Amino acid sequence: MFDIDKWQEIFSTIQKNKLRTFLTGFSVAWGIFMLIVLLGSGKGLENGIHSNFDADAANSIWIFPGQTSIPYKGIQPGKYVRFTNEDYERLKREIKNLERISSRYDIRGNDLISYKNEYGSFGINTIHPDMEFIENSFPIKGRFINNIDIEKSRKVAVIGDLVDEALFKNGKSPIGEYIKIKGIPFKVVGVYSENSNNDGERRRVYIPISTAQMIFDGGNRVNNIALSVKDMTLDESKQFEEKLKASFAANHNFDKEDDRAIFIRNNQENIKEFQNAFQGIRLFIWVIGIGTIIAGIVGVSNIMIIVVKERTKEIGIRKAIGATPWSIVSSILQESILITSFAGYIGLVLGVALMEIIAKNVPADSMMFKNPEIDMSVAISATILLIISGTFAGYIPARRAAKIKPVVALRDE
């Protein structure tokens, strides 16, 4: 195998039979190239579409009040459903596999926020501490809202990193500074960021819900409740939704069949559906990918059969002057391995390069295509598979050619 002279002999054969080398190499390089482009594009598409979902916890469920649309126990439709702190407490008690829960009270009026002479309009979210994990808004400076803030209705705020940038110029640290919300000063205790495409997610100001209800005349009003539960299947998730609805119907006197009384946004369900869709796309890509590889295998095999056939006379000459069958088989195989490995490598490099170029040229905020990562182990396994199948495909005809009598091989034209 590591006989230098043998390699030289093989190299000179390859060099002097360029077309044959090219044809063998091309089918391998093309197969690998296509596989990489396919896998990369599939991944890019998946990542792109995934980025359309904001960076909220994948298993979060949001409940919003609505207006009844079905008469219930003598009450005319059109009644507004109003959530209160009671609902928050009840859900906390009732839901067995609850992970996180937070309610929110919407402050009416404008959302202008100022720091000294700097102004900006930002989303004010009044929340419980668990919101950190429902929104995935993790502090990068200071801390998030905590339970003591809620209990003591502290006037504290956690701001998004884009809020920080907008209000605190010259890199001044906002921690400990006071910002004004509707003229009332709140002490900044933390800055959060989110790994999200959507800038809005990073332009929020979080304040404790208890503080907001107290200062901005909210009483015990709640405008929505967000919660997350431990991982459920799509079916379990749908059942859970029904139970939630029934619980609200019982407590707010509306028909549980009324689908306008409350609204539930179930991210878990959305994500599950998305995942199912992508499982389909992934399967499709794999089917095409495997098809490409099979086409590559067939291509290499065919070419190897033709190559051996074409070389029958040469094999006869070599045998007539004393080549052993093994020396013939091994040199054909080594040649095939050399060509397929090299071609596979070229296909690999070209495929990766193309994906890099595409990744660089897709706008960073594209909602369709993002990070076309390539699973290298798949690409390399595919290359090895092609090398092995090329070798195997070459072995059978080579073995047969090496076995035929020299006279027969020599007669071949």
Place this chain on the structure above:
Amino acid sequence: MYRLFRNNSLYSIINLFMIELKGLHKSYITGNNKLHVLKGLDLIIEQGELVSVMGSSGSGKSTLLNVLGILDSYDEGYYKLNNTLMSNLTEKKAAHYRNNMIGFVFQSFNLISFKNAMENVALPLYYQGVSRKKRNQIALEYLDRMGLKEWADHMPNELSGGQMQRVAIARSMISKPKVILADEPTGALDSTTSLEVMDLFREINSSGITIIIVTHEKDISEKTDRIIYLKDGIIESEFISPRKVSETVGAYRN
């Protein structure tokens, strides 16, 4: 020197038998047809002989030579090369004998088209494990003896028929075989070139290598020492060529 005349052929009891055939049969089977080509040949060729095999087309000359060159098998009888029985050989053994004992020259030259003259000549040494540098150097020496040194890096398609045949002869000699077998080596050459090639064979033969040439041309066979006539798969007759007779007689006179 003590010599014995028998059946018009010349045997020397002190010489080794290079080739010994006894009752050799060979048939080709194509589909349901069986073509009996060699029908019991008895033949002895001594070391250092220069022999030609003549006969009309289809008489089995090539078949015989292919059997002698271990390029083909035979059905019955035996074939001993240098006192070794050539039957039931493994592929590896056969390759060894072809490489070390036999040099083959074909009518159609059979050079490898993508290798230059020197590489073609050197190829048998590749299968003996001689290093590239060394075998190319030896190949150059042989090409030089053929008067083809300047053509060493030419590809076969850049050479004339005579040049190609001389390259093929150099290739058959390079592994210093005991026997050179040539099947119509001049068949594709004009008459002047043919005679040149025959002179080359005589010269090679004078160094002690046994040579068997298949031909259907009388002038070619007359350049050899002994002529064997093949007809319908048997040896019809054999002669000592006129030139050998006169040589031998001359030797007695002196």
